[in-house]
Amino acid sequence: xYTNVQRINAWSSPRxxxxxxxxxxxxxxxxxxxxxxxxxxxxxxxxxxxxxxxTSAILESQLNDGAEVVKQVLMxxxxxxxxxxxxxxxxxxxxxxxxxxxMDNIMLIRDPRAIIASYAKVIPNPGIDDIGVxxxxxxxxxxxxxxxxxxxxxxxxxxxxxxxVLRQLCxxxxxxxxxxxxxxxxxxxxxxxxxxxxxxxxVHTSTGFQAYEDRAYELPxxxxxxxxxCAPYYQTLFEVALKAVGT
Numbered sequence: 001x002y003t004n005v006q007r008i009n010a011w012s013s014p015r016x017x018x019x020x021x022x023x024x025x026x027x028x029x030x031x032x033x034x035x036x037x038x039x040x041x042x043x044x045x046x047x048x049x050x051x052x053x054x055t056s057a058i059l060e061s062q063l064n065d066g067a068e069v070v071k072q073v074l075m076x077x078x079x080x081x082x083x084x085x086x087x088x089x090x091x092x093x094x095x096x097x098x099x100x101x102x103m104d105n106i107m108l109i110r111d112p113r114a115i116i117a118s119y120a121k122v123i124p125n126p127g128i129d130d131i132g133v134x135x136x137x138x139x140x141x142x143x144x145x146x147x148x149x150x151x152x153x154x155x156x157x158x159x160x161x162x163x164x165v166l167r168q169l170c171x172x173x174x175x176x177x178x179x180x181x182x183x184x185x186x187x188x189x190x191x192x193x194x195x196x197x198x199x200x201x202x203v204h205t206s207t208g209f210q211a212y213e214d215r216a217y218e219l220p221x222x223x224x225x226x227x228x229x230c231a232p233y234y235q236t237l238f239e240v241a242l243k244a245v246g247t
Contacts, residue, residue, distance in 0.1 A: 001077045001136040011089045012108035013132040015118035018086050018154045019203045024086040024181040031082045035193040037073045038091035041066040045094040050123050053198040061194045066095035090132035103142045109237045110155040112230035117217040134202035137233035161244035168242045183208045
């Protein structure tokens with residue numbers, strides 16, 4: 001076990017390319033990855049009325065208390081010098097956030113319209129607390145004040161130029177870029193959470209970052225209103241996000 005571990009929180013919205021980014025970091029020989037360690041804590045302590053598929057299995061598979069997750073998982077023993085922790089921003093509820101001062105933090109953002117359109121296919125009628133964009137904005141401010149925010153990564157920019165954006169991200173984290181991060185085997189991965197069957201079907205068919213597809217998203221009125229509410233938060237973060245080379 002390593003005593004001096006670089007611990008990276010990747011704070012994402014749902015229905016982003018966070019799983020693909022986790023798979024990319026898993027290809028590094030120096031990195032251990034963990035899939036959404038605060039999911040069970042969120043299900044137990046969050047205020048959402050949304051019913052998440054596989055709730056019972058998730059609660060049984062993980063520690064349910066955020067303080068214990070921090071102690072045993074986020075800051076616990078690690079067999080590699082780098083730990084990459086895929087996190088959903090909206091999972092960060094009802095807990096002491098001081099651990100953020102002792103870790104490197106990045107944020108993974110996506111156009112709210114794309115998030116909402118994808119999320120609603122699995123869980124209908126999401127609210128602002130379910131998609132995490134507002135929480136990302138406020139966490140962004142906290143991390144900047146702490147001095148532990150290393151980068152903001154936009155999904156579209158990453159898909160437009162995976163090697164270019166990953167190189168920039170690794171540089172911000174003080175890591176050497178590894179070409180192996182661009183490809184992984186298709187299919188389920190050992191690091192997947194028990195919820196993978198509900199959410200990861202598309203990424204399980206991938207062997208790397210899929211090319212960006214420009215799409216128009218049609219939303220019903222109530223979800224259109226949600227997208228409009230989230231847009232200013234997203235735009236603020238996008239302005240400082242890493243950009244594809246040449247854009």
